[in-house]
């Protein structure tokens with residue numbers, strides 16, 4: 001008889017230091033990812049043939065072998081603290097569906113691992129605790145988690161395997177779901193693992209130093225793929241520094257047949273991370289320094305220079321409408337530049353009213369702070385329009401149907417600005433192509449992204465620079481006013 005396995009997902013990456021909250025309605029809305037889906041709809045939206053999430057990879061490797069019981073799946077992306085209502089409604093639905101589906105042989109969840117709610121600093125730990133209470137002590141519960149998960153002891157004790165993305169930019173979500181499937185299949189033979197170890201690293205890693213395309217994270221990821229006897233799952237998590245919880249930060253995590261095997265694997269990985277501490281430090285450039293450096297590089301380059309406006313990355317809770325880099329671009333003779341994706345629904349609507357070729361005078365962006373961010377009052381020409389409905393093309397999000405609301409390309413001098421009505425991180429060429437923009441035609445390309453853009457934009461670039469312009473996401477964790485972080489953690493890596 002086929003094993004009965006319940007599957008679901010609940011993602012959020014919480015920036016605790018942002019104003020506002022992430023509501024149930026936000027999970028429900030269809031944005032740059034599927035809306036909140038229930039029961040059989042989960043299998044339709046996350047199908048292996050078209051889905052780009054871990055659950056899609058899990059289903060691809062298991063749906064012929066297991067009897068799959070779909071639960072609920074929702075992603076709130078990254079943003080402010082999740083409301084108690086959103087957490088309780090989605091968790092309650094998941095737990096109720098599991099309870100109704102009993103008896104089950106296993107549960108698989110597609111999680112992020114950095115959710116902070118109004119009531120719980122460790123959202124996933126609380127969810128897993130409730131699920132464990134319903135399914136009992138006999139059956140395995142396995143999850144896939146994001147590379148940025150702030151893993152906690154509560155998560156590790158209630159899950160029996162946590163398979164993590166090994167890439168940033170995340171181009172291996174589907175593979176991670178497949179890894180979780182392999183772990184689960186093994187546990188269905190062996191029973192729940194006898195050993196589990198979480199080692200928290202004593203310093204935070206800035207996001208800009210977490211890319212797995214380069215050392216030191218590349219080195220650590222390689223160490224985490226080493227196979228050891230009895231080990232089901234060995235993971236390096238870089239952590240998400242903008243979540244305020246006691247157990248914030250990077251981890252080495254192992255599940256194995258025995259406690260000794262898990263301890264040995266986790267200890268070895270922890271030693272690799274801690275030995276490289278000083279290599280994780282990150283030297284920032286302000287807007288002026290970044291643009292001057294880009295123009296110097298551009299003199300001898302036949303490709304654009306890409307500047308990452310990291311502190312306004314909506315993937316980390318940025319509002320995607322700050323204007324610091326744009327204002328600085330206007331002060332330089334940049335040849336040509338394109339900046340995106342700037343979210344301003346009012347500007348997009350105004351552009352649609354004016355039509356292509358029309359001129360509009362308005363206060364663009366800058367509507368959500370933080371100090372000293374202000375709107376940029378200027379006259380812009382409408383260079384192109386779009387309805388915001390298109391498919392992504394890149395390695396990070398696969399072929400997702402997205403709906404960003406009305407979009408527009410506004411032009412001021414030699415600078416083009418790609419405007420959306422809903423936030424999306426600039427990690428895909430799809431939104432640009434939708435507006436007829438070929439980013440290779442520009443001298444400077446500014447993206448509101450921290451690292452994900454590298455998958456598509458770095459191969460097109462002469463160089464990549466990162467700038468620290470004021471925004472809701474603080475790239476340097478030592479600037480953050482933590483209230484819950486455990487004592488003794490260094491808020492940025494120690495220099496050698």
Ligand SMILES: [Zn+2]
Nearest residue numbers: 146147148170
């Ligand atoms: Zn992530």
